[in-house]
Amino acid sequence: MTRIAFIGLGIMGSPMAVHLAEAGHTVSGYNRTPDKAQPLVAAGGRAATSIADAVEDAEVVCVMVPDSPDVEAVLAGEGGVFESAAAGTLIVDFSSIRPDVTTALAEQAAARGLRLLDAPVSGGEAGARDAALSIMVGGSADDFEAARPVFDVVGRTVVHVGPSGSGQTVKAANQLIVAANIQALAEAVVFLEAYGVDTKAALEVLGGGLAGSAVLNQKKENMLTRSFEPGFRIELHHKDLGIVTAAAREAGVVAPLGGLVAQLMASARAHGDGGLDHSGLLRGVERLSGRATDTSTTTNEDS
The missing domain is CATH 1.10.1040.10 (N-(1-d-carboxylethyl)-l-norvaline Dehydrogenase; domain 2)
Structure with missing residues (x-):
């Protein structure tokens, strides 16, 4: 099973993180509002105290936050994923953001020895709750295959649609x-x-x-x-x-x-x-x- 950090436990992120924990993965979740980590904890996951705490020793980092500035802060901000994750870590951004922002972040990730996939989802709260999301993935084909164990837990229709930014x-x-x-x-x-x-x-x-x-x-x-x-x-x-x-x-x-x-x-x-x-x-x-x-x-x- 995979060690996963999940950043953003809102309407969509919470049920997704819960599914990953219930599938047997080791999941550490972080949210700006700590109470939103409770469903994950009830499912056997861990509530992290910071982004750095969540990504420590993580093999995969999942992100589900509302907008481009939020993703930039989570990934490239002080104490964010880029500063805290070990080289080789696979980052899966489930957020829906601007394609140009995704492309720029992927370049920053690569410069740090990290791998970034843009993997926005469709299906809303019901799709997240039922693990029936459609996931459109941009990035390298190898990284897409590496992330399949995560995608297959939370999604029903998962398609690699092209290079970085294509998912967005x-x-x-x-x-x-x-x-x-x-x-x-x-x-x-x-x-x-x-x-x-x-x-x-x-x-x-x-x-x-x-x-x-x-x-x-x-x-x-x-x-x-x-x-x-x-x-x-x-x-x-x-x-x-x-x-x-x-x-x-x-x-x-x-x-x-x-x-x-x-x-x-x-x-x-x-x-x-x-x-x-x-x-x-x-x-x-x-x-x-x-x-x-x-x-x-x-x-x-x-x-």
Whole structure:
């Protein structure tokens, strides 16, 4: 079994670390909020007191934090992984960040004798909880194979998509597709309700045809019940769509739908919905349609 350090025990990182511990790996977890290490401890892992403490003697270091600056701080910051990990350590960054940041960090890692894979995931909290994530991996093929024992515990669809930064590029495309699907589903729900249709029955039959999707299957109950406890927060999807639009502009690619859903996500965040699940885009459709009935919001910390 492998000695693993897991940095970032939030909505996604906690169940992933727990699965690794339950699979028999030796897991030391660190989170800025110490209480979030309790599920890992209950599963047989250890709560580390710092990043340096977590990575000491680790063969693999896993990172799952919210944004590019967080990954830079964890890896390259004072007392971070680059300073603390032994030469040859394999670093697997499950976070969703800018591809250019990943590429720069991979170069820094290589200069220190470390190996870095970018391995962002899709599937949200449910995928992490069920060990059913899709994992898109950038980096060397040899390092990808070395990390398979980790990937196979937490993921169901695991694909090496190219050199460093490729995983983050594929994840950006994923987030564009997911956001567009959520927005379309939200508009469809409000449209159906406006005509007094049995919306639950309508979504059932739509799910069995070409309109069916993983988004419809996973998010329809949120929308039907107006329950937006976060599996993946609007503020994080807002961040990801910023990556999409910036990367598309840099590549000279026109992404008009990407720009539109990015603005709708930004509007939801500006209205105080950033802490809600991204299915909460429904609230934006209701606001635009003059049908908003509930203005309350919730927040959820994930680090």
